[in-house]
Amino acid sequence: MSRRYSRKYRQAGTRPKKRAFADRIPFDLKILKWPGIILAGFFVLFLGAKLLIPQAEAKPLGPIESAFDFNPVCRWQGTIKKNESLYIALTESGFSPRVVYDIDCGLDTVFDVRKVQPGDIITVDLDNSGLLKRFDLERSPWEHYRVLRENDTLFAVKDTIPLTYVLRAVKGEVKSTLWESMAKLQVPAEAILRFTDILSFDVDFLTETRDGQRFAIMFEEYYFGDEIIKVGRVMAAQYWISDTVFGGIHFMDPDSTQGYYTLSGKNTKKALLRTPLTYRRISSHFTNSRYHPILKIYRPHHGVDYAAPSGTPVSASGDGTVIFAGWKGGYGNYIEISHTGGKIVTCYGHLKGFARGIRKGTRVSQGQLIGYVGSTGLSTGPHLDYRVRVNGNYVNPLKYAFPDGPPVKSQYMAEFKNLAENYMALLDVMTPPSAGDKLAKVDDDESENLNIKP
Secondary structure, three states: HHHHHHHHHHOOOOOOOOOOOOOOOOOHHOHHHHHHHHHHHHHHHHHHHHOOOOOOOOOOOOOOHHHHHOOOOEEEEEEEOOOOHHHHHHHHHOOOOOHHHHHHHHHOOOHHHHHOOOOOOEEEEEEOOOOEEEEEEEEEEEEEEEEEEEEEEEEEEEEEEEOEEEEEEEEEEEOOHHHHHHHOOOHHHHHHHHHHHHHHOOOOOOOOOOOOOOEOOOOOOEEEEEEEEEEEEEEEEEEOOOOOOEEEEEEEEEOOEEEOOOOOOOEOOOOOOOOOOOOOOOEOOEEEEOOOOOOEEEEEEEOOEEOOOEEEOOEEEEEEEEEEEEEEEEHOEEEEEHHHHOOOOEEEEEEEOOOOOOOOOOOOOOOOOOEEEEEOOOOOOOEEEEEEEEOOOOOOOOOOOOOEOOOOHHHHHHHHHHHHHHHHHHHHHHHOOOOEEEEEOOOHHHHHHOOOOO
């Protein structure tokens, strides 16, 4: 303090007070006071813990501890996606070619990997060396496949639960439509479609069904517990129109030739389908004189016109070879198929277009898609002009008796007739008039006694 100010204070009889150290600290530094104290406290605690807590010492495993070595496993789980193979699912998930190869080799003895379906669950376990330890393929709650590694050996296991095989029989009467009548008796859609396919060569279920007609069907079902898993084959089918009964019995001979046959052993399948499409109505029948709606003249119409929505699929009536596929004047887009060595030719006119691969020389099978309903050429609306030539002459496809398919081989006829009699007897027992619909579980012993081959 300067001499001038000290003299002034002595005259006044007072002495200036000393300011505290904290008061002399600038305000912007005061805010650091308490954080500093807190940090210092943590530092003291840390040093105390280091000094007071004993430190662990590493030591080698003894003989007891080494017996419990841990072998880590890496697990991955995924699901097969649409249009995805097992190989693609594994490689795109990052698995090495060695792991994919081991899985493929392991499954080879128990499962065809080409049969994987979307939704199948796959699980892969790898050991600490990156090698396959275990692979699981779960296709359903009752169907599992597993690949395991034992040392350097891979082995596969098929872990499946057998489904319960059931033969079910239903008899009924048509009321309204065949489909509705069978569905009301809880016949699955798959069984109804197979029933109509078997008898479609003799009965046109779109136009010939009437109230009061009767039907009978015996078919396979497979259960997992109380749940129906799938519908199997139709083993017997019958349909009554007035006093005429049409029927088919499933039979596979020792040569593995199978099909549906009448009680006399004739094939229910004909050389040609009665109708090559699903149609709404017949808009024009086979006739030698019809008034053409466009040309305004009378002329022969040697075919059947099936009215159907544009784009409706058209199928080949029978096995054969395409001899023409292209534009043909008033017929528009047109296909001709030769059957039975050229004796029979089927014709399909006014098509909207052709199916992929359909051209002259293409081999086709019965029921194969060949084109689509249209209205090309001289046509007033979408329909199929369907014609059949036999030995060069047009015939009415709705009335002509086309040749049957091959019958039961003579050497197996006795076996077939025995099976057919057993099926008919079983059908009667399972569907008495008062019972309507029954379920029958057939075990192995009963199957042998009835000559039933599941």
